[in-house]
Amino acid sequence: xxxxxxxxxxxxxxxxxxxxxxxxxxxxxxxxxxxxxxxxxxxxxxxxxxxxxxxxxxxxxxxxxxxxxxxxxxxxxxxxxxxxxxxxxxxxxxxxxxxxxxxxxxxxxxxxxxxxxxxxxxxxxxxxxxxxxxxxxxxxxxxxxxxxxxxxxxxxxxxxxxxxxxxxxxxxxxxxxxxxxxxxxxxxxxxxxxxxxxxxxxxxxxxxxxxxxxxxxxxxxxxxxxxxxxxxxxxxxxxxxxxxxxxxxxxxxxxxxxxxxxxxxxxxxxxxxxxxxxxxxxxxxxxxxxxxxxxxxxxxxxxxxxxxxxxxxxxxxxxxxxxxxxxxxxxxxxxxxxxxxxxxxxxxxxxxxxxxxxxxxxxxxxxxxxxxxxxxxxxxxxxxxxxxxxxxxxxxxxxxxxxxxxxxxxxxxxxxxxxxxxxxxxxxxxxxxxxxxxxxxxxxxxxxxxxxxxxxxxxxxxxxxxxxxxxxxxxxxxxxxxxxxxxxxxxxxxxxxxxxxxxxxxxxxxxxxxxxxxxxxxxxxxxxxxxxxxxxxx
Numbered sequence: 001x002x003x004x005x006x007x008x009x010x011x012x013x014x015x016x017x018x019x020x021x022x023x024x025x026x027x028x029x030x031x032x033x034x035x036x037x038x039x040x041x042x043x044x045x046x047x048x049x050x051x052x053x054x055x056x057x058x059x060x061x062x063x064x065x066x067x068x069x070x071x072x073x074x075x076x077x078x079x080x081x082x083x084x085x086x087x088x089x090x091x092x093x094x095x096x097x098x099x100x101x102x103x104x105x106x107x108x109x110x111x112x113x114x115x116x117x118x119x120x121x122x123x124x125x126x127x128x129x130x131x132x133x134x135x136x137x138x139x140x141x142x143x144x145x146x147x148x149x150x151x152x153x154x155x156x157x158x159x160x161x162x163x164x165x166x167x168x169x170x171x172x173x174x175x176x177x178x179x180x181x182x183x184x185x186x187x188x189x190x191x192x193x194x195x196x197x198x199x200x201x202x203x204x205x206x207x208x209x210x211x212x213x214x215x216x217x218x219x220x221x222x223x224x225x226x227x228x229x230x231x232x233x234x235x236x237x238x239x240x241x242x243x244x245x246x247x248x249x250x251x252x253x254x255x256x257x258x259x260x261x262x263x264x265x266x267x268x269x270x271x272x273x274x275x276x277x278x279x280x281x282x283x284x285x286x287x288x289x290x291x292x293x294x295x296x297x298x299x300x301x302x303x304x305x306x307x308x309x310x311x312x313x314x315x316x317x318x319x320x321x322x323x324x325x326x327x328x329x330x331x332x333x334x335x336x337x338x339x340x341x342x343x344x345x346x347x348x349x350x351x352x353x354x355x356x357x358x359x360x361x362x363x364x365x366x367x368x369x370x371x372x373x374x375x376x377x378x379x380x381x382x383x384x385x386x387x388x389x390x391x392x393x394x395x396x397x398x399x400x401x402x403x404x405x406x407x408x409x410x411x412x413x414x415x416x417x418x419x420x421x422x423x424x425x426x427x428x429x430x431x432x433x434x435x436x437x438x439x440x441x442x443x444x445x446x447x448x449x450x451x452x453x454x455x456x457x458x459x460x461x462x463x464x465x466x467x468x469x470x471x472x473x474x475x476x477x478x479x480x481x482x483x484x485x486x487x488x489x490x491x492x493x494x495x496x497x498x499x500x501x502x503x504x505x506x507x508x509x510x511x512x513x514x515x516x517x518x519x520x521x522x523x524x525x526x527x528x529x530x531x532x533x534x535x536x537x538x
Contacts, residue, residue: 007130007408008084008110010200010217010399016413017198025229025374025394025464026221030195031262032106036264038238039066045238047261050095051278051285053142056093062265066474068234072096072103074186077277078197079134079162079175088132088204090114090123092141092272093248093322096166096177098258100136101202101249105195105220111202112215113249116141121502124153130215131159136177142273143357147174168257197221200398205303206348216251216349216397217408225394226251226352230344233356234290234317234484236264242290243269243283245297251348252321256292261410268328276304280312287314292344295320295329298476303330312337319344326474327365334361343368345432350396350416353377353429367425368432378415379422379430389422389430390415440468446507451498455480459498461488465518466509467532479535480509481518488514495517 012020020026032109038045043063050058060068081087087104089111093099097113112130113490115122127135128323137146147165151174154160155285162175163246169176193203197220204216236242242261246253248270261268269286271278281302283291305311318333319342333341340361344354347366371377374394378385392415401408422430442445448466455464463483471477480494491512498508513535520528 005202007086007200007217007401010408011196012198012219012221012398013412020225020374020394021442022223023394025225025372025375027120027197027224030105030197030220031224031259032102032195034262034265035062035066035069035102038062038262042238042265044267046241046267047069048095048098048268048270049241050093051272052094053273053281054196054374060095068099069106070103070187071184071314072100072181073106074184075181076103076109077107078168078180078186079164081107081109081134082179085109085134086112086130087128087137088114088127088247090118090135090137090146090164091249092116092138093253093257093270094166094272094353097248098268098270101254101258102194105201108195110200113202113204113254115247115250116144116146117247117504117506119502119504120149120506122504123149124156125403126215127153127157127324128162129401130203132157133159133174134162134164135160136164136166139165141172147171180338197219197224202294202402203442204348204402214349214403215401217399217401218251218397222395223251223255225347225372225374227255227263230352230354230493231260231263233354236260236266236317238265240264240266240289241286242292243265243270243271243279243286243288244292245271245274245279246293252292252294256290256319257494260290273299275484276300280310282306283312283315284310288312289314290317290319291315292319295326296352296473298329298333298341299326299473302329302336305336315339318342321345325364329474330362330365340364340408345369346395347418349400350391350418351375352395355429357429364445366431367427368422370427377430379424387422387424387430389418389420391418392416440466440476440478449533451478451480451488451503453510454498454501454503455482455494457492457501458489458495460485460487464516465526465528466533467528467535469511469532469536471510478509479509479511479513481531481535482512482514484514 039062044061045063047062048060140236140446151171164175166177200217201220203215203217244256249258258268284382318339319343325343329342341364342355343364346352352372353369355363376393378390396416399408399410421433425431452464455461462485465481467479468476495508519530
């Protein structure tokens with residue numbers, strides 16, 4: 001159901017609240033209650049250990065973590081944040097990102113997390129779409145001057161009231177994070193504790209199954225449904241520590257790199273930049289017990305460990321997600337780490353399926369697992385006899401919003417189209433068999449229609465379609481199939497053109513092929529299944 005744009009007004013239907021609470025998939029409390037529980041029960045236990053690229057290591061106990069969340073909540077309230085306010089966070093995997101997320105929930109604001117690798121172009125469009133009133137950024141990080149680019153776009157963002165900078169404020173209108181959030185000894189008033197677990201709390205952007213960028217509006221309970229059963233089934237507790245290389249301000253990293261630890265009373269271990277060598281050292285130093293990562297990260301880590309001739313004896317649970325699992329990765333993890341690789345499936349809009357401890361060895365290569373409590377799946381038959389995976393229930397977002405239109409689509413308990421093809425696995429779960437035509441990417445989905453539209457503006461491109469094709473190490477490549485207008489363009493030329501338009505680097509094709517025409521069907525659409533098969537078989 002489509003309505004006019006108001007993110008903060010979205011709330012789960014009463015019938016869904018009653019049903020999912022009765023099932024145990026949702027609850028009356030929130031992640032703030034988990035934080036306060038561990039603050040009172042184990043105040044000195046480590047909540048977060050965070051490493052920064054410059055060598056800094058920060059350790060926060062649960063008492064310190066709760067204190068920072070309260071301070072940051074007071075800082076946000078001092079800037080006018082509360083119910084109805086959208087707070088955007090664009091930060092690397094710093095501990096402040098985790099604390100600010102909870103602080104925004106504390107004052108009842110809606111959070112719009114943005115991964116730091118988004119370009120200025122995509123960042124501005126999302127900030128405009130969600131109507132962010134506050135945006136928190138680094139001053140500079142990894143060669144990007146975030147403060148400068150936000151200042152440049154601010155005049156085009158009429159609802160943006162405050163630009164908060166982690167670092168030294170250098171421009172008029174910037175709010176210094178240290179002066180406003182860290183130094184003042186403030187606490188939020190009781191009336192500011194506004195975390196309704198069934199109301200819209202976070203809007204996470206993905207390109208979706210059609211390639212058109214969209215925001216998934218989640219409540220605290222829909223996110224809870226993605227994490228709580230996994231923590232229970234795998235018996236995580238205060239002795240566990242959790243690491244993922246994924247961004248903590250995207251759903252996969254948010255859940256595996258923060259919420260698992262919060263639910264279990266364990267430790268979230270963070271690094272702000274991915275490097276296999278750094279990860280191997282941190283995993284060993286911190287005696288990490290849980291590792292969650294997409295296959296591309298695990299493959300690189302296994303190679304690093306083999307090069308070093310070492311294992312990670314503390315690891316007891318390793319899980320991969322985001323795509324199908326190469327069988328050789330299952331073997332490598334077993335041989336290198338001595339544990340059985342598990343897998344989990346989810347998307348920004350919906351989830352969660354995962355393999356269990358009682359599944360057969362090597363099951364991750366043959367299944368993405370079974371659904372959580374409160375989640376239902378169906379396989380709807382398609383022309384090729386595969387099933388189109390659809391999902392509904394406790395882990396599905398409350399609504400979606402198109403990045404470029406001022407409307408919001410309420411999910412309302414309906415079946416959600418995942419864009420994946422699957423077959424039954426024989427144990428109540430499913431095995432992925434591929435994707436619908438224009439869903440591309442490992443971990444993050446590439447907005448195919450956006451990229452295609454941009455490429456069609458290149459003078460040497462007559463027509464174009466993007467498809468995902470297998471690449472080295474099981475990593476899906478973004479392949480641009482080009483019908484040239486004159487001399488065929490080179491890949492580097494296409495990427496330079498997109499960069500000149502301000503397009504995010506990981507949206508761009510990593511492979512290109514030339515064809516004299518594209519296979520259109522009777523509806524006037526490119527048949528990407530045929531095109532992908534053509535490119536794959538070469």
